[in-house]
Amino acid sequence: MSLPQPVWDLWIRLGHWLIVAGIMFQQISGENIDLVNIHATVGILLGGWVLFRVIWGFTGPYHARFASFPPPSPKTAAASLRRVLNKETEETVGHSAIGGLAVYLLITLLGLTALTGMASSDDIFFSGPLAPFVSANIIDLASRAHPILSKAVLVTVIIHVLAVLWHQFAMRERLIQGMITGLKPSFGSQTPAPHPFSKMILLRGFVIFSLCIGGTYGLFGIYLGW
Numbered sequence: 001m002s003l004p005q006p007v008w009d010l011w012i013r014l015g016h017w018l019i020v021a022g023i024m025f026q027q028i029s030g031e032n033i034d035l036v037n038i039h040a041t042v043g044i045l046l047g048g049w050v051l052f053r054v055i056w057g058f059t060g061p062y063h064a065r066f067a068s069f070p071p072p073s074p075k076t077a078a079a080s081l082r083r084v085l086n087k088e089t090e091e092t093v094g095h096s097a098i099g100g101l102a103v104y105l106l107i108t109l110l111g112l113t114a115l116t117g118m119a120s121s122d123d124i125f126f127s128g129p130l131a132p133f134v135s136a137n138i139i140d141l142a143s144r145a146h147p148i149l150s151k152a153v154l155v156t157v158i159i160h161v162l163a164v165l166w167h168q169f170a171m172r173e174r175l176i177q178g179m180i181t182g183l184k185p186s187f188g189s190q191t192p193a194p195h196p197f198s199k200m201i202l203l204r205g206f207v208i209f210s211l212c213i214g215g216t217y218g219l220f221g222i223y224l225g226w
């Protein structure tokens with residue numbers, strides 16, 4: 001084993017637990033027409049998180065960056081999955097190959113779900129903020145795709161949570177504590193720069209997080225409205 005190392009910065013952790021709450025709310029509110037306005041608002045905020053996570057993937061600390069967990073080849077992903085199923089701990093500090101793949105899938109699905117929600121319209125109760133800018137065919141496609149994508153999000157999230165519980169209880173890796181405290185086993189490696197708990201990352205994350213969430217809400221929620 002090895003001493004814990006700072007891995008997940010505050011913005012990864014805060015964002016993670018906020019999207020957990022947001023997606024749970026979306027699954028409940030999505031089928032209730034009385035909650036459609038708040039559903040759209042929370043969906044736009046989730047879209048803002050997607051924008052943040054993409055930018056943070058290039059500007060955040062080492063383990064948040066996409067370069068530290070490039071999309072794996074099918075062979076690498078399969079080998080990583082086999083190791084997990086065999087309960088062999090992968091000595092990677094940040095995302096494993098298969099974990100990284102799940103991150104790409106979740107970000108893409110959430111982004112597409114938010115976009116199709118914003119382009120949806122039923123011409124009676126609801127017209128998304130992007131609907132006035134796209135053709136009737138695109139609105140129709142988006143309105144049909146949104147429930148399908150939101151179910152794909154749900155299925156991916158269930159697999160993600162089962163995988164985390166497997167690591168936590170069957171493999172005795174303290175991943176959940178890691179997503180709370182930011183600390184994970186270092187496997188003998190040094191914390192790469194920029195340090196995830198540094199003031200610079202805290203401040204940079206604050207600016208990017210606020211601009212992405214506030215900007216997305218300002219543009220789609222207030223300026224374009226619905």
Ligand code: HEM
Nearest residue numbers: 012019020023094095099103106157161164175176178179
């Ligand atoms: C709506 C539900 C959820 C979504 C959308 C979600 C999404 C994500 C994403 C995108 C990441 C990657 C973090 C990043 O690099 O930004 C992640 C990591 C993680 N999630 Fe979740 N998550 C969900 C629910 C949960 C729950 C309920 C738990 C706890 C039981 C959990 C535990 C974790 C842990 C421990 C990691 C870090 C894994 C590692 O150390 O490699 N997640 N999740």
Ligand code: HEM
Nearest residue numbers: 026027030031032033040043044046113114117118147150
């Ligand atoms: C990533 C974020 C989002 C998630 C996870 C999500 C999830 C869902 C779910 C689960 C449903 C129910 C589907 C069904 O009937 O089977 C739904 C419906 C809907 N969503 Fe979203 N949604 C998101 C974002 C948005 C956004 C941004 C908008 C609009 C701005 C939106 C507008 C709608 C509308 C209009 C419906 C249909 C409501 C109804 O017929 O009662 N969603 N969504």
